[in-house]
Amino acid sequence: MDMETPTQNKLDQLAKLLQQRLDIIADTRLAKQDPVLHLEQLKNTSKSVFDLQQELVNQIPVRLQHFLEQSSYNKALAFIRGM
Numbered sequence: 797m798d799m800e801t802p803t804q805n806k807l808d809q810l811a812k813l814l815q816q817r818l819d820i821i822a823d824t825r826l827a828k829q830d831p832v833l834h835l836e837q838l839k840n841t842s843k844s845v846f847d848l849q850q851e852l853v854n855q856i857p858v859r860l861q862h863f864l865e866q867s868s869y870n871k872a873l874a875f876i877r878g879m
Contacts, residue, residue, distance in 0.1 A: 806848070806851070806852060806855075807856075807876055807879070809848060810845070810848050810849075810852070810872075810876060811873055811876045811877065813841060813844050813845045813848060814845060814869050814872055814873040814876070815873060816841050817838065817841045817842060817845060817869060818869060818870065818873070820834070820837050820838050820841055821838065845864075845869070849861075849864045857875075859875060860872060860875050860876065863875060
């Protein structure tokens with residue numbers, strides 16, 4: 797079975813979500829000021845990443861899928877940017 801190629805738009809969307817998630821994690825100021833909001837933002841973004849990952853199953857390279865399954869989001873982001 798041939799692997800379908802995801803649209804560049806979907807990969808761009810995934811990269812944006814991965815970067816957004818990393819930015820939220822790095823926002824220690826928000827985490828200290830409003831930990832509930834910080835956690836909520838992190839949960840929402842993580843869910844969006846997971847949902848898009850599920851949508852792209854069998855459409856993305858195996859290595860990228862591996863990074864996402866292992867929650868290696870820095871590596872996944874670097875992989876997408878290097879494509």
